[in-house]
Amino acid sequence: MAAPRYIADPEGALACVALDGLSILFHAPSGTTHIVAPPAPEILAALREGPADVAELLARLQARYDFEDEIGNDVVAARLDELEQAGLVRRA
Known part of the structure; x- marks a missing residue:
């Protein structure tokens, strides 16, 4: 079975403000504001290149990015799960 592919809304659907190591995201389609930590904003930016x-x-x-060695598939998968539950990404 193929691995799931994820997509994010276009850049205009999300406003992002960096604040003391965290990011405040306003998701316009849902009207919801989220507070996220790295690598969540970086994942959303990378998904704008297309499904992955x-x-x-x-x-x-x-x-x-120059991520530390402990950022691997399991960390990215866990962040994708969180972003999916928050409605910020979805499966393609």
């Missing part, structure tokens, strides 16, 4: 599974997404993140 966990491995693709991790490769995009590693190409853009």
